[in-house]
Amino acid sequence: MARILIVEDDRLLNEGLSYALGNENYDIVSSFSSAEGLIAFRSHDVHLIILDINLPDRSGIELCKEIRQVSDVPILFLTAKDTEQDMIEGFESGADDYMAKPFSMAVLSQRLKAILRRGGGEDNPQLFSDKDLTVHYDKMKVYKHNQEVKLTTTEFKLLSILTRNNKMVMTRQMILEKLWDLDGIFVDENTLSVNIKRLRHKIEDDPKQNVYIKTVFGIGYTWGSEG
Structure with missing residues (x-):
């Protein structure tokens, strides 16, 4: 919106x-x-x-x-x-x-x-906001409580995939394929799990609550907050 x-x-x-x-x-x-x-x-x-x-x-x-x-x-x-x-x-x-x-x-x-x-404000938005988290896709920057959150390239691309598809449940295979398309670098299941865990620690107030990144057991992940 x-x-x-x-x-x-x-x-x-x-x-x-x-x-x-x-x-x-x-x-x-x-x-x-x-x-x-x-x-x-x-x-x-x-x-x-x-x-x-x-x-x-x-x-x-x-x-x-x-x-x-x-x-x-x-x-x-x-x-x-x-x-x-x-x-x-x-x-x-x-x-x-x-x-x-x-x-x-x-x-x-x-x-x-x-x-x-x-300006890309509707069809190709360059900014995503949810609660106190803001993602600037074009600048590859993320802010939490108005403070910049430092992410690795893979973490940022993973966050971009989840937020740009925030109304969908993304299977692990879908995420892996999108990461492959973006990077041209192979990312395996274990690496995905590690990056999800690291990303949660950086953007969640309490990584155990998982307000933003929800696990859909047996399937994959979805963006859980609605703002």
Whole structure:
């Protein structure tokens, strides 16, 4: 599920957007000022930001520039500032798209889908979040409680297989075949068991509870948490 951060000081509009996009199965994080938006961005792994320019504390343009220093998350300006120069300034600050108010909710929805497709946010997501665990597939990094977890290459690929197929039970043979396809290096049953054990110790709060990686006895493993 893609997570969208809405930074909009008009509470009625913010709430209306949150309701409408929530009904389209997006996970919504709302904020009402630039400061709140920055805190929300730093606290959540968001896939797209809807950003107003006229915010009460400082311009959305400045917030966009600050976010662009550390992230390439897609940003769509949704604003009443609709002159050609306003749009140029928005794009120069790092925006991916620009819509003027008043707007069509149907058109906004389609634009969001297009942005997420281009960025891999729907069909080929580059980020997976569950509870306090976040996996960045493109950067090959994993964070637990906002602290980076150091994984070996095989451990990371194993985690990627399980999280990318989190609605499935993966047989041991399926996992071994995928590891073979990714690595070109032979991984046997014993090596798989060892890597599962090591991975659990690194990502589980209590490896004996196995909240994330569940064993399906006699078959294989499945990603057990639902967020």
